[in-house]
Amino acid sequence: MKGLNPEREAETFWVEGTPFNRVNVEKGVFQRDNMEYLTGEYEAFLYGETGNTTLRVSLECEEPEKCDREMVQENFLKSFLQYKPGLQDAYNEEAFEILFNFLPEGDMEFYKVKGRPKRVVDRR
Numbered sequence: 001m002k003g004l005n006p007e008r009e010a011e012t013f014w015v016e017g018t019p020f021n022r023v024n025v026e027k028g029v030f031q032r033d034n035m036e037y038l039t040g041e042y043e044a045f046l047y048g049e050t051g052n053t054t055l056r057v058s059l060e061c062e063e064p065e066k067c068d069r070e071m072v073q074e075n076f077l078k079s080f081l082q083y084k085p086g087l088q089d090a091y092n093e094e095a096f097e098i099l100f101n102f103l104p105e106g107d108m109e110f111y112k113v114k115g116r117p118k119r120v121v122d123r124r
Contacts, residue, residue, distance in 0.1 A: 015055075021120075039105060057076065
């Protein structure tokens with residue numbers, strides 16, 4: 001079908017019994033208002049265990065000192081959690097935490113790794 005983002009099983013992660021994919025993360029990043037501040041480069045890392053999982057999302061800012069971090073975070077959370085009620089519940093119950101890291105251009109981990117970068121990495 002046209003218009004659907006590809007979701008690969010290898011890029012699907014489970015948190016609190018709910019799956020999400022790098023496409024869901026990208027949907028949170030690429031909100032229209034966010035792109036006024038972001039370059040479009042991002043990476044995300046999963047840490048922890050069931051009942052205590054953290055998703056750390058690093059976003060590259062064009063001008064970190066002028067980036068509206070609060071607005072970007074709100075837009076990300078609204079979009080990322082919108083169609084994932086299990087994640088929304090876990091987030092509200094503090095079993096799933098989402099942290100944001102705003103970086104200047106060139107400071108993300110994937111710039112330091114050779115080969116094709118992984119955008120979402122499970123480090124649990």
